[in-house]
Amino acid sequence: MKTPHYRQPEESPGLRLCLCSISKCKELLLSLPKEKGWRTPFLYQFQGFWCQPKEIQSIISFQKHFKSRKSDVILATIPKSGTTWLKALVFAIINRRRFPPATTSDTSRNHPLLTSNPHDLVPFLEYKLYGNNQVPGLSNFPDDDQEPRTFATHVPYPSLEESIKKSENVKIVYLCRNPFDTSISSWHFIKKLRPESLPQFSLEEAFKMYCNGIVGFGPFWEHMLGYWNESLKRPDVEEREGVVIQEIAKLCSFDKLKELEVNKYGKAMTFSKHFENKHLFRKGEVGDWVNYLNPSMVKQLAQLMEEKIMGSGLLFKLL
Numbered sequence: 517m518k519t520p521h522y523r524q525p526e527e528s529p530g531l532r533l534c535l536c537s538i539s540k541c542k543e544l545l546l547s548l549p550k551e552k553g554w555r556t557p558f559l560y561q562f563q564g565f566w567c568q569p570k571e572i573q574s575i576i577s578f579q580k581h582f583k584s585r586k587s588d589v590i591l592a593t594i595p596k597s598g599t600t601w602l603k604a605l606v607f608a609i610i611n612r613r614r615f616p617p618a619t620t621s622d623t624s625r626n627h628p629l630l631t632s633n634p635h636d637l638v639p640f641l642e643y644k645l646y647g648n649n650q651v652p653g654l655s656n657f658p659d660d661d662q663e664p665r666t667f668a669t670h671v672p673y674p675s676l677e678e679s680i681k682k683s684e685n686v687k688i689v690y691l692c693r694n695p696f697d698t699s700i701s702s703w704h705f706i707k708k709l710r711p712e713s714l715p716q717f718s719l720e721e722a723f724k725m726y727c728n729g730i731v732g733f734g735p736f737w738e739h740m741l742g743y744w745n746e747s748l749k750r751p752d753v754e755e756r757e758g759v760v761i762q763e764i765a766k767l768c769s770f771d772k773l774k775e776l777e778v779n780k781y782g783k784a785m786t787f788s789k790h791f792e793n794k795h796l797f798r799k800g801e802v803g804d805w806v807n808y809l810n811p812s813m814v815k816q817l818a819q820l821m822e823e824k825i826m827g828s829g830l831l832f833k834l835l
């Protein structure tokens with residue numbers, strides 16, 4: 517991170533390893549239902565959703581050790597539904613006074629989004645913070661006097677750590693995207709990251725698994741409805757601060773972020789050791805699915821959405 521005012525959680529002196537849980541986790545894995553995976557040989561069904569083995573350990577650690585603060589902001593998504601964009605937007609909004617977003621002004625030249633990938637600015641709880649057997653010391657995160665803390669997660673609502681769910685003040689921002697585009701985006705992403713040791717992964721196979729709910733943090737409809745139903749119980753007042761909105765939208769736009777050096781050539785540790793940021797920016801469009809799904813696939817997913825999501829009030833823009 518090149519901006520001196522913003523501290524990464526790894527620098528915290530409280531970081532420690534939590535190796536004792538590894539053997540317990542192995543035991544747990546043996547007891548869980550499993551299916552063929554997207555990026556790993558298997559996905560396991562843990563607390564009702566599908567995830568990779570390493571994620572289970574970090575989710576347990578997050579559930580056990582994280583304690584929310586009243587001012588915390590949690591960004592929640594299922595993978596490939598616009599997480600990177602949401603992280604950029606929320607980071608820019610929360611820090612708009614420290615880092616003015618106007619892309620033309622002198623002060624904005626130091627904006628962290630120009631030199632850091634959004635995943636390095638808003639860490640995932642289950643990857644960057646509680647991943648790799650670590651329990652981060654978050655007392656000084658991100659800065660001694662800077663609130664709110666902003667975290668991200670793919671974990672479904674029922675599996676969030678208890679103090680988050682119990683709090684009346686913690687803000688959860690949930691973003692979901694139409695399942696047509698999300699399924700295609702997921703397939704493209706996994707094709708790039710899937711180890712060579714695993715067999716080829718066709719669109720047909722990926723689509724079938726997606727529709728069966730067997731996708732990271734899925735089934736997608738349960739992920740969406742978990743957060744959606746909770747938001748209906750606790751509606752938020754809409755707040756607007758007109759002047760900076762356009763500037764933030766411009767700074768966080770797909771074209772702007774995709775063309776930055778850090779996102780064209782940079783690497784982030786969020787997803788794996790050698791993960792290239794460019795994989796997070798493919799097309800960024802609504803409706804690219806029409807180039808991939810055949811009529812019978814469209815029919816199948818449309819029926820599934822009707823069966824699982826219709827009636828909830830949740831509606832999507834498909835084209």
Ligand SMILES: Nc1ncnc2c1ncn2[C@@H]1O[C@H](COP(=O)(O)OS(=O)(=O)O)[C@@H](OP(=O)(O)O)[C@H]1O
Pocket residue numbers: 593594595596597598599600601604697700701702704768769770771773796797798799800801804
């Ligand atoms: N700034 C911005 N604006 C609009 N769209 C954007 C932006 N950044 C990333 N993208 C598109 O989001 C898709 C990646 O999803 P995620 O960011 O959720 O991926 S991840 O879960 O964090 O791996 C992926 O969608 P597809 O292009 O359809 O594959 C990205 O291209």
